[in-house]
Amino acid sequence: MDDDLWALIAPLLPPWPERSPGPRPVPARLCLQGILFVLHNDIAWQLLPLELGFGSGQTC
Template sequence: MTTWSWIVDDDLWALIEPLLPPWPEGSPGPRPVPDRLCLQGILYVLHQDVARQLLPLEMGFGSG
């Protein structure tokens, strides 16, 4: 886990993860950022009121 894992802690993730659809088998291209990191990035952007493009890559939330 990243240093920012507190945004979506284990208890919250245990509630959310079963609600997400599985990644389709045979989808073209590389698999995107893991769902938990994606959600943490979305919540960070909303909470900090920053543009998605300004999300620091070193946080590990984006694919670049």
């Protein structure tokens, strides 16, 4: 995802709460890239490769 598209989408996303339990999630930009990867490649969520750094299919 290029920086121009991210500049349009980022303000629409809510900030992560400071006092939320558990580990911090994958950054929003990487998560969105993972979602786009799954949709573009027409693969199952469980097949999202962890090596790409987008998090797991359950994370996205």
